[in-house]
Amino acid sequence: MITISGLTARIAGRLLIDNASLSLPSGVKVGLVGRNGTGKSTLFRVITGQLASEAGTVTMPKNARIGQVAQEAPGTDESLIEIVLAADKERASLLKEAETATDPHRIAEIQTRLTDIGAHSAESRAASILAGLGFDHEAQQRPAKSFSGGWRMRVALAAVLFSEPDLLLLDEPTNYLDLEGTLWLEDYVRRYPHTVIIISHDRDLLNTAVNAIVHLDQQKLTFYRGSYDQFERQKAENDELQMKAKAKNDAARKHLQSFIDRFKAKATKAKQAQSRVKALERMGTVAAVIETHVQPITFPEPEKQPASPIIAIEGGAVGYTPGKPILKQINLRIDNDDRIALLGSNGNGKSTFAKFISGRLEAEAGAVKRAPGLKIGFFAQHQLDDLMPEQSAVEHVRRLMPEAPEAKVRARVAQMGLATEKMATPAKDLSGGEKARLLMGLAAFDAPNLLILDEPTNHLDIDSRRALIEALNDYEGAVILISHDRHLIEATVDRLWLVNNGTVKTFDGDMEEYRSLIVQSPKKDDKEKVASAGDTANKADQRKANADRRAQFAPLKKKINEIESLTAKLQKQIQLLDAELADPTLYEKSPAKAAEKAKLRSMAVDKLNDAEEQWLELSAEYEEAMAG
DSSP: OEEEEEEEEEETTEEEEEEEEEEEOTTOEEEEEOOTTSSHHHHHHHHHTSSOOSEEEEEOOTTOOEEEOOSSOOOSSSBHHHHHHHTOHHHHHHHHHHHHOOOHHHHHHHHHHHHHTTGGGHHHHHHHHHHHTTOOHHHHTSBGGGSOHHHHHHHHHHHHHHHOOSEEEEESGGGGOOHHHHHHHHHHHHHOSSEEEEEOOOHHHHHHTOSEEEEEETTEEEEEESOHHHHHHHHHHHHHHHHHHHHHHHHHHHHHHHHHHHHTTOGGGHHHHHHHHHHHHHHOOOOOOOOOOOOOOOOOOOSSOOOSOSEEEEEEEEOSBTTBOSEEEEEEEEOTTOEEEEESOTTSSHHHHHHHHHTSSOOSEEEEEEOTTOOEEEEEGGGGGGSOTTSBHHHHHHTTOTTSOHHHHHHHHHHTTOOGGGTTSBGGGSOHHHHHHHHHHHHTTTOOSEEEEESTTTTOOHHHHHHHHHHHHHOOSEEEEEOSOHHHHHHHOSEEEEEETTEEEEOOSOHHHHHHHHHHOSSHHHHHHHHHHTOHHHHHHHHHHHHHHHHHTHHHHHHHHHHHHHHHHHHHHHHHHHHHHTOHHHHHHOHHHHHHHHHHHHHHHHHHHHHHHHHHHHHHHHHHHHHO
């Protein structure tokens, strides 16, 4: 159990968390959500003790181990497998002591403890985690310094997962993963035997891997049972009830205030007026629901769409070194209304293929035909560094519209999804999400016929990702998308291409089938072979096995659904009672009735807490059963 009581925290004088309280049962998998800048990472720093809170406490079981990904990725001569194994400090310490211990009793204690913590299977477990994050056996033996920063961050993630802390804190872990690594991590977190709190804007991760959501909003922490989709529905219902309660409260306060204003100066009504003043003070106010507006994103429509195919490739090959193509035997076409997502692990050539399509890399072999007048817009995360740090968004756009009046320049910046107050801010002072919006807008500035987006969501929160989905669905040109965000892929594309084994081919399954292949195949090579072959018989067998497993555990699932129904009724009952108890006339007309309703509310809250505890236990049992 983790308990946060009356927590208040500031950063640079800015109040981010104010008198917030929260209780998390052991073993819960929590998605911590909230708009960028609300203080999610600050909460992590308070939990780990890196930041002192202004007030309040965070308590957890004695000797509980907290783990989070190191801020600096390892870049040493040690091999990846050595770095991960060293993360289990108790195992490393015991093995070191075993080399020099001479006392027979101590030797026996060491060996017993090594057996208890599974030390002898540690290498296999570490290798499995590294493989899941994209490192084959050969890569695991290489020194960490031979990998780029993004790949080293995967090693840091593997290390903390291997150490298996009692409380695992993950802050945007998918930002340095590809789709395959993200799918693997979803499954790993879902199976993790201890408590997890994960900050993420990846909707599918929050729907698949967690069983509770904590919303950091208006400096408070609110616990919601269930997935992110369930959280959205519950919050919308709560907001609606709160708005109704506020309207009722405001009307009652206005009525009392009117009486006070009319009669406070009249001697005959002074007593009544004074009682109304006290009633007004007792009543309190119902807080307004504060909605934060998310700027929409708009991609300009192509003026003229060329006839299909806009790109046709026959026997294409491409690479960076002459005679050593990374991809070859490419035979594909792109039509003017295609929406295509590129699948495949990082390092297989997705970005290379995107550069090839865009014309940034020339073909080493084969024929590539592009439609006359074809315009291509290209966005990649690494291009964020190409923005001029001292220039504002308006100045970036004005260079492309030197003759246009100021109003038109600002209108184009607004289409990119930047708020008015951010238009004159230097690029270096924009947030990651604001930079991404600006760069996407610049990439699409000339109204391209084909828009290529390589990992566009890394710095976008959930609401901004929804704005991107709407923009892509409104856009009339063709789209090629590389993303680790499965929800973005499923919401915007209708074709899947798999980049692996040195070529690019159509993948005939859907994203759920691809996820099953990634999660269920134990080896990366096997995953690629199965995905390439598209073995329909195996898929049918797997679907039958899944159906049999669902039938076997149907009674447990039914019980979970019954508890969900009960909690929904209890939440609604509590909300209705809150609305009734907010009516000041209730206390004046029928104090006994008010006391009874307060008692009913207390009983409903107790029942809700019990139901939520039971739901968490049964859900964990069901997920483990289905995973087995």
